[in-house]
Amino acid sequence: MTIAAPKTRVSAHAAEALVYNIQGRSMVRKNRSQLPDSPFALAESVLANEIGQALRDELGASRRATKTIMRWTGVSDTTARAWLQGRVSPSGLHLLQLAAKSASVMVVVLQLTGHRDLEISFRLQEIEADLDDVVARIRVLTGPKT
Numbered sequence: 001m002t003i004a005a006p007k008t009r010v011s012a013h014a015a016e017a018l019v020y021n022i023q024g025r026s027m028v029r030k031n032r033s034q035l036p037d038s039p040f041a042l043a044e045s046v047l048a049n050e051i052g053q054a055l056r057d058e059l060g061a062s063r064r065a066t067k068t069i070m071r072w073t074g075v076s077d078t079t080a081r082a083w084l085q086g087r088v089s090p091s092g093l094h095l096l097q098l099a100a101k102s103a104s105v106m107v108v109v110l111q112l113t114g115h116r117d118l119e120i121s122f123r124l125q126e127i128e129a130d131l132d133d134v135v136a137r138i139r140v141l142t143g144p145k146t
Contacts, residue, residue: 052086
């Protein structure tokens with residue numbers, strides 16, 4: 001089974017917030033949090049939306065997607081649906097659990113934290129794994145060499 005690389009991209013709003021802060025302009029409002037000594041600012045609602053979109057892109061918006069999130073993280077049905085709909089963002093251990101299980105969530109985390117170089121490496125690892133799978137299937141279909 002070949003898994004396509006996730007097509008998740010950070011929204012224009014999140015990217016704009018990062019650019020403004022990198023240029024020394026403050027976009028931090030009452031509903032935003034900022035890391036100390038960092039030009040990085042991100043609204044909780046933006047994070048929730050980005051994670052929700054990544055989950056919907058990878059899993060869909062079905063009941064099955066909710067059950068998958070529940071199985072991955074051990075959260076309740078209500079929490080899983082809130083994450084999937086982008087109303088609330090996971091934090092701490094739950095965010096790490098989602099990133100470990102979902103390539104799309106991992107890509108969003110890497111993009112939002114400014115680690116595009118790691119994102120490329122991550123995608124290359126996925127492609128290599130897919131190629132290994134294809135080669136193994138070809139070998140099964142062609143049979144042993146005599």
